[in-house]
């Protein structure tokens with residue numbers, strides 16, 4: 001059992017009784033020791049001869065009701081890692097370079113796995129770490145760009161993201177071997193956007209991704225045939241509305257956010 005106290009001590013139950021061990025908090029995280037944050041579960045982790053304390057913190061966010069002057073829908077995808085839209089303003093962030101780099105890592109890993117020697121295993125680990133650092137760095141940059149985009153859209157913007165927890169992702173990305181790595185980095189990007197938005201005082205709302213990519217942003221008609229993934233095109237079978245498929249999805253996501261706002265206001 002690990003109990004983390006705000007006083008800077010962690011109480012850890014061991015076979016030799018309870019230990020009281022002081023912990024150090026890096027400056028960017030000091031704010032979690034104050035203003036209304038609650039400590040959740042803690043976990044002691046050993047990594048390369050150092051001990052880390054992973055502590056989850058939570059805070060009840062104010063209800064996202066009220067006077068937003070811009071609602072930004074964010075679609076995450078493979079071709080465009082981000083498609084952000086707010087009315088007629090659109091920002092695409094291409095995934096091509098990232099995809100190439102990741103494929104290089106995939107091939108490298110595969111060849112090392114085939115070798116199976118001890119040094120190959122060591123390299124495999126190092127490569128995994130390098131790949132994680134690369135993806136985290138890319139995700140930080142992208143998240144920053146999303147926040148900048150949101151800030152240019154209004155004084156009080158609302159960012160709407162798809163809720164990618166649980167099984168939602170596997171529905172969207174049937175990638176088999178690459179699935180876990182991809183889903184991990186998709187979620188990381190969504191998390192980074194949320195953290196950075198919170199730091200910038202921007203509200204974030206998560207919406208159900210069901211049907212997002214098949215729904216017409218103009219008339220609301222939902223049908224899988226509306227979307228041609230091959231041509232990257234959205235074309236509504238009912239009203240004929242046409243646009244890039246990721247853009248259509250980001251618009252639908254923004255609308256879902258607006259719909260949630262309306263419901264919470266009328267409730």
Ligand SMILES: [Zn+2]
Pocket residue numbers: 216217218219220221236237238239240241
């Ligand atoms: Zn339509």
